[in-house]
Amino acid sequence: MSHDVIMPALGMAQETGLIVAWLKAPGDAVKTGEPLMEVETDKATMEVEAQADGYLTGIRAQAGENVPVGEVVAVISDTPEDTAPASAPKVEAEAEDAPETADASGIPEGAQIIMPALGMAQDTGHLTAWHKAPGDAVSAEDILLEVETDKSAVEVPAGQSGYIAALLAASGEDVPVGTVIAVISAQKPDNPMMRSAKAATAPTPVPKPEAAKPAPAPAAPAKAAKPAPAVPRPEGRILASPKMRRQATLEGLDLGRLVEAGVPQPYHMDDLDQLRSLATTAANAQAIPQQAASRHLTAELSADGLTDFLNWIETETGAPADISAVLAGLAAGALADTTVVAVERFSHIRRFAAPAQYPLGRALETEDSPTLILRDLRGSALTGLHLGAEDAPVLTLTGRASLTLTLEAGSAQMAPAAALDLITGFAARLEMPLRHLL
Known part of the structure; x- marks a missing residue:
């Protein structure tokens, strides 16, 4: 099934986008999330990612052309030889004829x-x-x-x-x-x-500002009359906005509870109160202390070694380092049996297969379940955390010039010696990455 590639709107008043360069050639294989083209407006220049797997075909606009927002510029097809014509543009170029007068529905001029x-x-x-x-x-x-x-x-x-x-x-x-x-x-x-x-x-x-209207009554919290029977944890990726995912992480909330409760995806900030209510209900129903059955270790280190390593990669390769892939490689190198590392950075999750074999950050991405989770929260206001065990051991980086590394794992996931080896090994690699590559 083919997938139309359209010119996205990067701003509210944008009418066109300039294609600076195609980053893939006709017939090239593309994967979801790979940079496809570079687009420039009067406000920004950004790389636009592919939204489907397939082959780039049917390019209708070349580098240097200004294309109306919503117009189809190429097609991602099932085969490199697919010559099916792109479908009609999703959005007509209505900006040229956009009236600034009131319409039949009473919308004012402007x-x-x-x-x-x-x-x-x-x-x-x-x-x-x-x-x-x-x-x-x-x-x-x-x-x-x-x-x-x-x-x-x-x-x-x-x-x-x-x-x-x-x-x-x-x-x-x-x-x-x-x-x-x-x-x-x-x-x-x-x-x-x-x-x-x-x-x-x-x-x-809108009425004249005479008296403020009372705020609507808040939605009633989710009912917690009876503990729900055990439901298998949802498999696959949970769809949630980055802001919702980040806030849930900061509050230690599990988005899987919304899935188990049958709340439709994707999740937004509007669903946060219901998630909090579900978490409170679950906590009351389970009076079993989780911390007693988990490992919680922390380490302090300087950020200079990691910064110098990322700069060195950029100098040697001529391109900015893939920070998530680099961190996955350093973490996996400290734990021999780690095959898949999931890195969460700015609420975007990527999974890397056997990243220890690619210390410069060129590991291939995968959809397999992670054996280790790494959360990169550098630059946030957090100075420490204690969230408890999850489905896989979790390493969390916080801080700025001085970094705090936290390891959390269930007692059944890691023996004490393995937990010590992981956090000390990863901390050493973060402080002196080049030494561990030699």
Whole structure:
């Protein structure tokens, strides 16, 4: 089955994207997550990743061309010889004809702001929060809203200066890419509008700021009448926004509980309260102390050795080091029987097969279950943690100039001697990586 590659919108007011370079040639095999092309707008330049496995075919736009947002630029096909024509563009080039007048639904005059496409396979964006209210003044650089997809959480600038004349979607809604979600007018509106995207046929003017409306009552927490029977842990990757995954990690919450409770994926910040409630219920139902059955070890070390090693790799190879792959190799080198290392960095999880054989960070990625989990939380505010044992031993890096390394593992996962060997071996490799390569 072929997969259309479209020009993504990297900003709210973006109409076109400049293809700086194709990073794959026609007929090349591509894998999900591999850089496919480099795109430039007036705000940013970024590498756009492939959203499917296959072969790059049907290139319709060359390097140096400006392409309207939403237009198909290539196809990822099942075979390198597939010559099936790309489908019609998902989004018409409506920016050229976008009127700045009120339409039949009563939307006021102004520049129309659409839900951007933050990825090539994205159909909708989850509107997490508005940072501006109807009637507010806004500059092009101001953050207008926060959008989540399955792969990223982004604060999106307004892209236009003026006043918020209308907000056409509510926080918490999933809005199709390309849908008009706001209007920014040149003059301060007399009657700014706010409505839900689901109520597009019934706009409601925003009342004058006389008295604040009472906040809606919070949703009732998930019922905890009876402990649910044991349910097998979900297999495969759990779909959750990076922000939700990061917050769950910081609070020590297991996203698998939402799967077991039947909550549909992907998960967003709106699901956090329910996850907390499920975790509290499970904790009350299980009065068994987990810490007594786990290993918890910490080590302190300098970050200079790792920094110098990453700089050395860039100098030798001419390209920035793959930090996650490098850390996976160093960690696996300290534990001989580690075959798959999962690295979580900025809430993005990658799994590497036999990374100890590729100390410079060129291990191949895999979908196999990890035998070791490594969380790279450097730069966060955390100075230490104690989350307890998980499905595999967990190494966590925190700190900045001075690093703290924490190992957590179940007593059945690692003997005391093996746990000591792992944390001391990894710490030594982080402090002097080159010494362990020689």
